[in-house]
Amino acid sequence: MSRPPETLLADFPPAGTPPSANLPSGTPPSGTLAARPPLARGGVTTRLLLILVPLVLLAAAGTAFVAMRTSRAVVERFAVDYGQDLASKQASEIAAITREKIAFVEGLARQVEAMVATGTADRRVVAKYVERTALAHPTLVGFWFLAEPDFMGKDGDFRNGDTVLGLSETGRFAIYYVSDGQGGVKPGEIRPDFYRDEYYVRPAQSRARQAIPPYLYTVLGRPVWMISYTIPVIVDGRLIGVAGTDLSLEQRAEELDARRPLGGNIYMINREGNWTYHPEHALLATKATVGEGPQFQLAPDELAHVLKVEGYEAERLDTGGRRIRRYAVPMTFFPGDNRRMLLFDVPVAGLSAPFAGIGTAIIVAALGAGLLISLVMVAAVRSIVGVPLARVARTIDLLDRGVPVVVSGTERKDEIGGIARALDRFRGTLAERDRLQAQVEERTTALERMLAGVGAAKDAIVLFDPGYTVLYANPAAISLLGAPDAEAVVGRQWLELLTPETVALAEEGRLRRRDDLLATGYAHTVNEKWESIWGRTMEVYETTLSLRPNGDIVLVLRDVSAARRVAREREELQRQLLQQDKMEAIGRLAGGVAHDFNNLLGAMLGYVEFLLDDLDPQDKAHSYVARINAVGKRAKELVGQILTFARSDKGELQAVSPVAVLEEARGILRSAVPATTEMTFQIAGSVPNVRANPTQLVQVLMNLVINAHDARRGEGGRIRIRLFPGPAPADARVLEGRWQEHEALPFDKSRPHVVLEVEDEGHGMPMEVMTRLFEPFFTTKGKGRGTGLGMPVVYGIVRAHGGGMTVLSAEGEGTLLRVTLPVGGPGAVAAPLLAPATHKTTPRRRLRILVVDDAAEMGDMLLEGLSRRGHEVAICETPAEALEVFEENPLAFDAVVSDQTMPGMTGMALIALLKTRRPDLPCVLYTGYSERADEKAVLAAGADAFFLKPVVVERLAAKVEALCAVRPSAPPSPGV
Structure with a gap:
């Protein structure tokens, strides 16, 4: 059965009460909890580990014992493989050294083959090549080439000649260079019957490279045991000769004496059983002794393998009684070569030395594995049993002290999970108490924050009861009303705080707001002219009402007077921008039309001039043509006005004194206005220069004065022309509201400028005419009295000069047109206003x-x-x-x-x-x-x-x- 929140709260002590104050009598305080024995600190965990760890260590010791028994066989196998690898490595290295020397002979053979094949064989060239090669490799005993008869040049050409190039007895080409023992080479002696010796016969007959078994040969007067490597030279299937190199067995033995891996010995023996290398140099080229016992060099079964050039392994005792393991590896110096073997004798103790520690390593590894497994078991038991029990004990301690905590382990299905679920149910009871207390504190804090935000708002916020009695007003509302403090507002009717005039103006809107508020719970209006009883006013204000569920009403009041003024100014600027765009578009259209019309008008006036030249002045037709010419010139002036309006350039500008321009234009202006119209000029004492086109300034004056004259009432009237440095003072008639002002072309009044005003006492104009005054072809003068281009021309010229235009007028009281021009440029200049007449002359030459x-x-x-x-x-x-x-x-x-x-x-x-x-x-x-x-x-x-x-x-x-x-x-x- 559920209980109300008040009852639940009654079960818990108030905030700040010590936990011991809420415990039943007889329960020790939380401070004595440490005296309680821990639930799971070593009890179960320790007993499990005392059983499992010895078992694991015993198993590790047994594993080490078995491993020791098998380690000897493992070491033996490793030693055998190790020795085989060393033997193969030695054979490969020695064979590589020999192959490098054989490569020299192969290079000589290929060189001779190329020379014979291309028909450029020359004994001298080959002899020089052999000499250079022998000189580059002084470690070789000899380097030679023996040719067949009549190859490498005819034998008869060299018989009884240079013995280096041909043998005197046979005429054969035979060249042999040997080391002289001092780092150089010299020609060696060649027997005339060399072609019968084995080192020549074997490669010549087999047509394949050969390794000649050891033989004794006299070099520089000393017999030398040597081995020769030979390559037959064959071109188009014909034997040309044989190239070879000689290696001294004794010299090679000296090169190999340093090779004693693991303290053993290496030997080289050929398939005939002759030692080609032996650490005892006296045994070189001798036959190996065969028999059982250490006094023999080969056992009978070993000799069988040697004769077949087959690899083998054997173990024997040396003369000192040591166990020696012998590895026999075939050696190949070139493809097809299968004549020798390398024997590698190494003490068995030396082979086993690198693996002597395997047994110890196996024991250490077994014990380490046992120790590692023990540590893993300790961690596992602690994680599965010890840690969960310790966590439950810590949770009980925290709950007993009133600390909020999440109970873990409730998902487990064992006894520890049952304890955790019981603790979680107990924790839920405590958490409900804490949640209710936190909710009260949270709502209190939220209310304080809301009141702080409302108090900081810039809008006036007022809370009413259903009868519009003020319950709350924020500081902005107090300030807007102008009240001395909140006490003067709270508790009073809202309408009592406003003037009767404000209440009367807002009555209709109030009724509409009430209907909207009842229908939708929201109402919004914008009104004008608001005033409080304390004298605060607003030109335009915005109200927003919201209905709360309990019937209270929230009012948000905002002064939008400044925003309304900004909106009006924006609308005015947009209107001016649209007007300017429209005038530019019309100007471009007028310019295009004027351009086409100018072509027609130019042709017409040209032909009229031709007629005037050709016709007799006394002829009646001459007068007709003269009238056509006059009308055409008037049309020209009209087109000129259109182009002045359409062109965006200012013409050629110069520093101009506006006073000088006005003085020059007096006569023209006076002749353009009838004497019945009074025209006065008012010029200030010091007017600065402007940067302008003086002819266009006169055109502006002419159009303004003629427009003022056309606006007169009756036959008389007065036109006032004023020129003075800016800024212009505010017009009293505009300030009094009798006249209206329209800024047709805005100008920055902060810039230095000059003001030109033309004022008449004519009919005046309303604002709708003032806004259209500068539109092309707009006129109020009636049919046939105006083209509507004079004022647009003025507008275009002033705009091109960077100036401004303002119109002030009132219907029936006249008009004032004000032109502002920026100041700029030194001097006082007035350009001539009338162009000189054109006189006809006769050309000097035909062009x-x-x-x-x-x-x-x-x-x-x-x-x-x-x-x-x-x-x-x-x-x-x-x-x-x-x-x-x-x-x-x-x-x-x-x-x-x-x-x-x-x-x-x-x-x-x-x-x-x-x-x-x-x-x-x-x-x-x-x-x-x-x-x-x-x-x-x-x-x-x-x-x-x-x-x-x-x-x-x-x-x-x-x-x-x-x-x-x-x-x-x-x-x-x-x-x-």
Whole structure:
């Protein structure tokens, strides 16, 4: 039956109570627990080990005894194998030494075979080769080559001649070099009947290499026992001769005397039973003695193996009575060689010495294994029995002291597992008490943390009961209300803390919040104009209400006035950015249209000039053409305004005094405005220079003044033009709210700048017109009174100069347009505002001119105009065609006139290519519109002159003629 938590808690002492206070009477305190005998410290474990360890050690001793009995046979087997390996090693090493010497003879044989096969056999060369080889190997007794008759040159040529090259008796070629005993070599004596001796006959007849058994031969007057190794020299199946080397048995014996492994002796014997090596040099080349007993060198059964060249092992006693083991190993010096054996005699005691410690090692290993097994058993018994019992005892001790611990071993199925499960059930009872106590502490800590977080929040957080009485308010709420402390807020109705005006404004939203709160448990609103009874206000505020399960309500109040202002400013910036993008797009469209229109207008005005030249001024048609010319020039001005708006460049900038520009423009402005309109100029005493284009500044003034004049009411009015250093003071009419202000082109007011203002007393405009004032083709002047391009041109020029534009206006009260230009540049400069008139002149010489333009009407007009001045003109419609014509004869033309915008290549690129071939070629570029082509860029790219469309033919021709006048004329070219 379950019990309530209160009852369970009653069974446990409060926190901090010593464990002994909760024990039944008669139970000793935990401090006396150490007097209790340990449950498992040596009792069971010790008894098991006292039985098992002696048994293991006894088994290890028996194993060692048996191993000792068998170790002798193991040692004997190891010794036999060891001796066999030593014998094989000695045989291999000695054979390798001999094979190295045989290789010298094989090299000589191969050399002679190659010489005979190629027809270059020469006894002198072979003799020199034998001498050099013998000299390089002074340890050899001799090195020789014996030839068949008439090989290596005819015998008759050498008979009775040089004995080194041929024997006087036979004429055979025989060469033999022997060591002179002093590190050099000298020719040795050769018997004339050498071809009958065994060292020549055996290899000559067998046609195979041979090892000649020991024989006695006189070398330098001394008989020497030697062994020869011979190789027959055969070419195309014919025996040419025999090459060989001689090894002294005594010299080889001296080389082998140092080989005494394990204190034994080595011998070499051939299949005839002759000693080819013996430690007693007097026995070299003698027959081995055969018989039973140590006084004989070979036993009869050994001799049988030697004659067959078969390996064997034998044990015998030496003359001193020692046991000697003999290993016989066949020795091979070259393929097919099977004539000798190596005998290796070694004392049996010497063979067994390296393995003498095997028995001791076996005993030590057996005892070590027994000891290791004992240690493993000790660890196993301790792990299986001792450690679990010690862990149970330690767990009981910890539980008795009130320390929380996890009981291990409950999964075991033996008695130790039963004890562990009983302890675990007891531990669960204690853990439940500790869990309840920890839960109370955890919830208390969580509540403290929550209150700390709410108190640190920047938003105002208020807790109400269902009747909206304040139960709690965090410090941010106290600060937002402006209350002196929390006591002035807690316990009061929320609406009592707000002004009546705030309560009235929020009444409608309050009812909606109540419905949302009852329906979903959540409500959110944003309101304006909030004020507490302590005088704190918010322009815009956000409220969030949450309904708790017990009916309480949580209010989160946030001041979002600053965020609302930031959002409005962002919206205004986005609107300005969209407006700027739209104006740039319209500008590019207007520039493209103006470019195409310029081609048509240029051609038309050119032909009109031709008609004016050709017609009699008294002719009525002349007046008609003059009117067409006037209208065309007005169209030219209109296109110029469009291009000014569309172009993003500032033209050529220079240090300009705005006062000088304004003074120069007074007369032009005065003539543009009727006398009925009063125009006043106000200039501050010291206005700094600006970096600008003076012609474009005059255009800005003209457009602003004409726009102000068109906005007048009636026939009169007044226009005020002011120029002063910035910043501009705040306008009182805007501050009072009577006028509105629109910053059409933002400008950083912290930069030094100059302010130009044009103000009228006209009709004024609302904000929706102010925001569209600088849009291309937008106008309020009515049909036929405006093109809608004047103000966009002003906008484009000011923007290109890095300035700003601001409009201030109110309907019925006039408009003020303010232009700000950044300060920069020394001096006071005013460029001439009117271009000089063009006078017709007669060219000094006839020029050959190449015109490149993809517009046929423009090209035809230039062809006509330049031809009328007496020049030869060729027309190309594409840059590719022009390059092809030019490549045919680069000297065919005196000058090139090109349009900028053409298919496949720009005029600037074309001029650059032409200049690479003829740097002195005068080139003129003209364009109707290009974002990348202004006069500065064109001249920097290599052109010599630049014109804007529509082009006046007279001016273009005069410029070309002037350029060609300073350059020598190109030689005439056929066909041009």
